[in-house]
Amino acid sequence: MLTSATTSYQPAAKFDPITISSFKAYDIRGELGVNLDEEIAYRIGRAFAQILYQRYQAAAQTQADDVATLKPAIVIGSDIRHSSEQLKQAAIKGIVDAGVDVIDLGMSGTEEVYFATSHYQALGGIEVTASHNPINYNGLKLVKEHSKPISADDGLAEIQALAESGQFTTxxxxxxxxxxxxxxAYINHVMTFIDTDKLKPLKLVVNSGNGSAGPVVDLLVDKLAQADAPIEVIxxxxxxxxxxxxxxxxxxIEANRVATQQAVLENNADLGIAFDGDFDRCFLFDEHGEFIDGSYIVGMLAQAFLNKYPSESIVYDPRVIYNTEAVVEEHNGKAVISKSGHSFIKQVMRDSGAIYGGEMSAHHYFRDFFYCDSGMIPWLLTIELLSITSKTLSELVTGYIAAYPSSGELNFRLTTYDAPAIIDAIEEKFSSQNPNKSTLDGLSLNFGDWRFNLRASNTEPLIRLNIESRGDQPLLAAKTQDIQQWLATQGAVPA
Known part of the structure; x- marks a missing residue:
């Protein structure tokens, strides 16, 4: 049932132009009191609502756009950070001052906003969260109609310009x-991804990290219990x-994995599951407490979907590709590569109609979840897969890891040159070997028996390196050492 709520933030009477430096490539993220506060949240909420509402009004006049069929409302939620509620209330005030209705989800994860935006046919959605950033940070993640992402070159820059100018309609x-x-409604939809009748006895450790995941985990565990699924959750x-x-x-962060790993071992659990703050990412640990790199989870879930839905398309990012491409080919799927980043993955999935997309960063996207990422669906699919195959998680992924070992993502801070200069230099370094080159996302060079991807981070002042080989661990180790040493000569130091 919908009930009324109240806001507390009151904006200034006049809006002078300001600079807002918390806008990033895909969202807004900043340090509290430095480049993010209630005034900025208000301005962003109002600019976001004004731009979406103007588009809605224009579409309604012509009935030529599916935006015209939506409701003039914006969904908003916030994570558990102490600053999130205040920032959310300020954004709400901006939205209602723009003449747009608001549906406040209360404390929620990002995927709940994705779901609600489409479920309630809203113009857009906002999640107030800084996910895994330090405690003195916060931010806003925005989506438009049908839970479609907004990026810097697809509306986010326009929102920033209006928020900075303060030239709002009145x-x-x-x-x-x-x-x-x-x-x-959200819980019921998530549960449609698995058949609870197929679940076998499993013991799970679930680490919510004191973030926003706990209440959703409780509701999903209740659903499993109602279905008489033999799942024990610690x-x-x-x-x-x-x-x-x-x-x-x-x-x-490796140090943050220890508690989950220890709990898996101490409780003789079959699976460990951990979340980031807004639980749009899901991290898995096998029955030995070993952390499983996200690229192998992509291959595992691709196989699970292709077993159910043959010949479907699977989208993946170019950082680590050997295993995913091999799995998709073996199971007669269609492999579709995309630049990393949620806005790119989601668009490529929509264009190709892909049933599933995955990134090694532990973002997993689903066609039947409005092409959005979810942290809850992957672990449910995993317990179904463990039950169907009667295999442990280590048994499911050990073959992948042996066949296509990888370095994991290695991050470097730049002290001398900028990222483009280093990427140009490393291309020149290997040019005599005539590798297969791709510049879809940074630089990928493929030498047949090994490859690497070097790219600049979209969110931090870092460059990120991933190296993989075809079943040759010594080669992988040698190439990793070689490139790391070369990067050091270019002023790139491990982050």
Whole structure:
């Protein structure tokens, strides 16, 4: 049931031009009190709503755009960070001042905003979150109609320009604010991805990292219990707590994996699962507590989908490709490569009609989830796969790892040259070997028995290196050492 709610933030009477440096390639992320505060959140909310509403009005006049069939409302949610509620309320105030209605989901994960934006046929959605960033950061993730992403070259720059100028329209009647915290529709939809009748007895360790995942995990576990699924769940760091007493939830940091690994071993669990703060990423540990690199999970889930839906397309990013391409070919699927980054992956999936897309960064995208990424669907699919195959997770991925070993993503900070200069220089370094070259995303050079991808980060001042080989671990180790040493001569130091 929808009920009314109130806002607390009150904007200034006049909007002077400002510079907002928290806009990134795909979202808004900044340091609190430095380049992100309530005024900035208000401006972003109002600019976002004004631009989407103007498009809606134009479409409604001609009925020539599917935007015309939507409801003039924006969905918004926020993670558990202490600053998130205040920033959300400021953004809400901006939206309603733009004359657009708001559906407030309360505390939620990013994928709940994705779901609700399409489910409620809203003009767009906002999640207030900094995901895995330090505690003094926060941000906003934006999507437009049908949960489509917004990037710097597809609307985000326009939103930034309007937010900075403060030249908002003032003749609209204020929008209405409604609070809707019932997660039933979202939970029911997520559960459609698996057949609970196929589940066999499994013991899981689930580490929510004191982020926003806990309440959703509880609801999914309840659904499994209602279906009499023989799944035991051990909950770790489960209670949402914006002070993050057990550290920022970021399983990409090796030190943050220890608690999950230990819990798997101590409880003799079949699977470990960990989330980042807004749970749009899912990280898996096998029955030995070993962390499984995301690129191998992409191959595993691709196989799972192709077993169910033969000949479908699978989208993947160019950082690590050997295993995914081999799996898709073996199972008669169609391999479709995309530049990394959610806006690119989602567009390529829509263009190709792909059933699944995955990135080694632990983002997994699903056609039947509005082409969006979800952190909850992957672990449900994994327990179904473990049950169907009667194999352990290590048994499912060990063959992948042996056949196509990889370095994992290696990050470097630049002290001398910029990223384009280093990428040009490394291409020249290997030019005499005539590798197969791709510049789809940074630089990929493929030598047949090994390859690497070097690219600049879209979100941090880093370059990222991934190296892989075809079943040759010594070759992989040698090439990794060689390139790392060369990067050091170029002023790139391990991050």
């Amino acid at each position: 003749d609209n009647q204020s929008g209405k604010l409604r609070l809707l915290t019932d997660k039933s 909950k770790l760091h489960h209670t949402p707590d914006g002070s993050f007493p057990n550290g920022i939830p970021n399983p990409m």
